[in-house]
Amino acid sequence: MGPSSMIVLIIAAIVFSSVAILVAKMVTKATTNLQKGEPYECGIPTHGKTWKQLNVGYYLFALIFLIFDVELIFLYPWAVVAKHAGWTALIEIVIFFFILFMGFLYAHKKGALKWK
C-alpha cells in the first residue's frame, strides 16, 4: 500500500480507541463523591505534592543514553554497506568504537553508571 498505510494505521488506531472509550462512556453511569477523585495511594491520605524532586540517576542515565543513541544512528548506514566495503569498514568501526568506549570508560570512572 505504500506510505499511505501509515495514515490508514493512525486513523484506524484513533477510531478504534475513541469508539471503545465512547461506547464505554455511553454504557456506564458516572457517579461522584468527595473521595473518588483522590489519588489512589493504598488508602493512606496523600501527603504533599506529587510533582517533587526525583532521583538524579534517571537524568544521568537518560543523558548517557542520548550519546549512545546518536552513535547507534550512525551505525545504521554503516551496517548496510559493511559487507560490500570489506575490511576498511571493520577497521573504521573499530576506531569509532574505541573512541566511544573511552567515553564509556570515563562515564564509568566518574560513577555515572552506578545507581545511588
Added chain:
Amino acid sequence: MWSFSNIADSIHQWLNETFHPSVAVIFEMIIAGICVISLFAVLGLVLVLMERKVSAWIQIRMGPNRVGPKGMFQSVADTMKLLVKEGMTPSGADKFLFNLAPFIALVVAMLLMAPLAFAKNFQMWNVNIGVLYISAISSVSVISILIAGWSSNNKYSLMGAMRSGAQIVSYELSAGLSILSVVVLAGSLNLNTIIQSQADGWWIFKGHIPVIISFIIFIIAVTAETNRAPFDLAEAESELTAGFHTEYSGMKFALFFLAEYVNVFIVCAIGATLFFGGWMPFHIGHWQSFNHVMDFIPSSLWFFGKTFFLIFVIMWFRWTFPRLRIDQLLNLEWKYLLPISLFNILLVTAMAIAGWYF
C-alpha cells in the same frame, strides 16, 4: 491455493474492475483498516488468554475454566467487564494529557504493524528502511508511559513512569545493536530482503555463535522494553500497586493493556523475522527436495508459529525469574549487555566480511 497474497490480489482486482481506481483505493484503505483493527482485537483476546493458560500450566493449576469450553471466552468476558466499568479521571490530574496517553500507546502499537510481513508477498508497506522504521517508532512508546505517569497526580504512577523511562531507553540500545548484527549479515534494512536472504537457512543457524549471542541479547532487551517480568519494575505490583496505570480504569486501562500485549506480539514478530526467517519455511542449504516439502506448509503458518513460540518463551521468562531491583537492572544493561553487544557486532562484521557463514 488459498494464501493471504492471493486473497489480497483478488480483492484488489475485483475492486479495480468494479469501481473507479480512486474509489477502489479508498475502499482498500478501509478494508485494510478494518483488518488491522480486528487483528488487534483478536490478538488482545488470544494473548491474554494464552498468558493465563501458560502461567496456569507452569504453576500446575487449571487457569480460567468457567467461561466457555476450557475457559476459551474468559478474555471476552473480561473485556465486557472493562467496558461497563466507569473510566474516571482523578480530580488532580492533567485531564488532557491523562486522556491522550492511551491514544499514543495504541497509535504506536498500530504503526508498528506496517512493515511486518505476515505471509509471502503480504505486507502493508514494503519500506526499504523497515528496521530503522521499527526502531524509530517503537522508541515513541516510552512517551505515552511518561505522559500517563506524569499526568496521573499519583506518586506511584510518577515513580513507575520514571523507572520505565530509564529502563526502556537503556534497553533500546542493546536491542538496536543486536538487530544491527542481522542487518550487517543481510546487507539491507528492508525486512523483505532480510527474509529473502534466509532462503537457504535462518540466520540463527547460518550465523554461528555470534548471531545466537545477539538473539539472546535481543530477547532479553525486548522483554525489558515491553515492561514484562522479570523487568516489570514500571508496574511492580508489590511496590507501586500498578505503576504508571494506577489511576487508569475502565476502557482506558483496557487500551493500555491491549497496547502492551500487541507490543509483545510485534517484538516477537520482529525477532522471528530477523533471526528465524519470518514467513520463510525451514530450509537447509541446497537440499532441494527437503526444501520443497517444507514449502507445502503455508507461509503464514510459519510466521505465526515462530512468533507464538517466541511469545511463549517470553511468557516462560515471567514465571521463571524473580523481579530485578532497579540498580541490578541498570547494571545488567550498562555493564554487561551493552559492552557484549558492541563487541559482538565487531565479531559479526568480521564474520560477514570474511564470509564465514553458510
